[in-house]
Amino acid sequence: MLDELAGHPHGDDLARVVHTAAFAAADERRTTLAAGIAELVDRAGLSAADAETRFGNVIRALERGTSEGAGSATRVLLATLLARGVALSPPEGPEAEGRVAEALVWLSTYTSVDALIALDAALGERAAGLWRAIAALVRRADQGALPELGRAGAILAAAALRGSTSPDARAEAAALVDEVRDPIVRSLLRDAVSPGRRPSRAPGAAAGGGEGASGGAPWAAGGAERDAGDPARLAGELAPPPRGPVQLVLLAATGILLVIHLVRLAGRGLLRYRRPAALEISPRGVIVRSRTELFGRALREQETYIPVEALLRATREVRYPRLGLYAGLVALGLGTYLGVSLLVDGARAGSPELLGVGALVFAVGAALDFGLSHLETATRGRCRVVLVPRKGPSVALAGIDRAAADLALGRLPRA
Structure with a gap:
C-alpha cells in the first residue's frame, strides 16, 4: 500500500491531511476523525477525485470513520496514510516521540485508525524511538499511571510490539516481559521475544475458541x-x-x-x-x-x-480417598449382622418370610459394599x-x- 501511495500524485498531501485530522482527534479525545475534514481538504487544495485510490476514497473513509469493519481495506489505508504522515514529519527527541507514541496508541485504542501496524514499513529504522516510547507507555499503563489508555491501550501497544520486525521493538518487549503484571500483556510480549512459539492447546480444545467463547x-x-x-x-x-x-x-x-x-x-x-x-x-x-x-x-x-x-x-x-471403601465395609457389616440375625430367627421360627428378608438384607449389604468400593476406584486420581x-x-x-x-x-x- 505504501508503494501504491508513493506513486499517487497526491499521496503525500493525503497523508498530511490524515495526519492532521488524526492528531487533532487525539488531542481533543474525539473518537471520530470527520470534524474539520472539509477545511483540511480545501487547505490542501484537494478534491474528492484527488482522494481516490485503488483501496478506496480517503476523504470518504475519514468521514465514515469507525463504520468500516476491522481489517477492511479503507481502514488499512487510513492507518498507512497516518504512518506515512508521521514519517513526513518525524518527531525529534524523546519528549516529542513520547507525545506522538501516546497519540498513536490512543488512536489505535479508541478510533478506527491503527497506524502502529505500519510504523516499520513507513519509518524503517527511524521508528526505533517510537517503539521505545510505546514500550514506556506499556510500562506506565501497567502501573495504572495512564488511565486514559488503560488496559486496552496497554494490550494494543503490546500487540504492536509483538508484531513489529524492529530489533528495538523486540529488545523493549524482552525488557518488559519480567516487569509487567497483566497476564495478557505479558503473554503478548513473551511471544514477541520468542516468535516461533505458539501457545499450546489442551487436548480436545476447540481451535479458535477465545477466553470467553463457549467450549474454548x-x-x-x-x-x-x-x-x-x-x-x-x-x-x-x-x-x-x-x-x-x-x-x-x-x-x-x-x-x-x-x-x-x-x-x-x-x-x-x-x-x-x-x-x-x-x-x-x-x-x-x-x-x-x-x-x-x-x-x-x-x-x-x-x-x-x-x-x-x-x-x-x-x-x-x-478428599476422603478411602471414604467409599469404608462406607462399603460399614454397609457390608450391617448387612451381614442384620441378615444373619434374621436368617437365624427365621430358621428357629421356621418362617420362610424371615429367611427371605435375611437373605435380601445380606445381599443388599454386599451389593452396597461392591458399589461403593467401585465408586472409590472410579474417582481415584x-x-x-x-x-x-x-x-x-x-x-x-x-x-x-x-x-x-x-x-x-x-x-x-x-x-
Missing part, C-alpha cells in the same frame, strides 16, 4: 500441558476453599452445611449451574481464569493473577488444588487429575 480452549482441557518455557495448564471447576475446623463444626452443628450442599446440588441439577476454570502455573506465578454458567450461558468471567511472591501455599488435596495467597481469599479447583496437578505444581519455586 481454557475450559476443555482435562489434564496438564508442559512445554519448555510455557505455563502448565490445568482445567477443572471452582470449588469452595477448605474451611477451618471451628467453622466446619459450627456449620455442621447448625445444619447450615447441609443446606449449602442441598442448594448447590439443586443448582447443578435444575439450573445447570457450573463454574469451569482453567489454571496456568509458571515459575512466575499462577493465573486462574473462571466463568460462571447458568443454563449453559456465561454470566460472568473472571481472571485472577497471583504472583509467586504473593503465593503463601499451593497444595493438592485428595482426582484431586483438588488449593491456592492460598498472602492476602485475599483462597482459590480451589476440583476435579483435577492428581498426576497432572503434581506436574504443574512442581513448576513453582520452592520456598
Whole structure:
C-alpha cells in the first residue's frame, strides 16, 4: 500500500491531511476523525477525485470513520496514510516521540485508525524511538499511571510490539516481559521475544475458541500441558476453599452445611449451574481464569493473577480417598449382622418370610459394599488444588487429575 501511495500524485498531501485530522482527534479525545475534514481538504487544495485510490476514497473513509469493519481495506489505508504522515514529519527527541507514541496508541485504542501496524514499513529504522516510547507507555499503563489508555491501550501497544520486525521493538518487549503484571500483556510480549512459539492447546480444545467463547480452549482441557518455557495448564471447576475446623463444626452443628450442599446440588441439577476454570502455573506465578454458567450461558468471567511472591501455599488435596471403601465395609457389616440375625430367627421360627428378608438384607449389604468400593476406584486420581495467597481469599479447583496437578505444581519455586 505504501508503494501504491508513493506513486499517487497526491499521496503525500493525503497523508498530511490524515495526519492532521488524526492528531487533532487525539488531542481533543474525539473518537471520530470527520470534524474539520472539509477545511483540511480545501487547505490542501484537494478534491474528492484527488482522494481516490485503488483501496478506496480517503476523504470518504475519514468521514465514515469507525463504520468500516476491522481489517477492511479503507481502514488499512487510513492507518498507512497516518504512518506515512508521521514519517513526513518525524518527531525529534524523546519528549516529542513520547507525545506522538501516546497519540498513536490512543488512536489505535479508541478510533478506527491503527497506524502502529505500519510504523516499520513507513519509518524503517527511524521508528526505533517510537517503539521505545510505546514500550514506556506499556510500562506506565501497567502501573495504572495512564488511565486514559488503560488496559486496552496497554494490550494494543503490546500487540504492536509483538508484531513489529524492529530489533528495538523486540529488545523493549524482552525488557518488559519480567516487569509487567497483566497476564495478557505479558503473554503478548513473551511471544514477541520468542516468535516461533505458539501457545499450546489442551487436548480436545476447540481451535479458535477465545477466553470467553463457549467450549474454548481454557475450559476443555482435562489434564496438564508442559512445554519448555510455557505455563502448565490445568482445567477443572471452582470449588469452595477448605474451611477451618471451628467453622466446619459450627456449620455442621447448625445444619447450615447441609443446606449449602442441598442448594448447590439443586443448582447443578435444575439450573445447570457450573463454574469451569482453567489454571496456568509458571515459575512466575499462577493465573486462574473462571466463568460462571447458568443454563449453559456465561454470566460472568473472571481472571485472577497471583504472583509467586504473593503465593503463601499451593497444595493438592485428595478428599476422603478411602471414604467409599469404608462406607462399603460399614454397609457390608450391617448387612451381614442384620441378615444373619434374621436368617437365624427365621430358621428357629421356621418362617420362610424371615429367611427371605435375611437373605435380601445380606445381599443388599454386599451389593452396597461392591458399589461403593467401585465408586472409590472410579474417582481415584482426582484431586483438588488449593491456592492460598498472602492476602485475599483462597482459590480451589476440583476435579483435577492428581498426576497432572503434581506436574504443574512442581513448576513453582520452592520456598
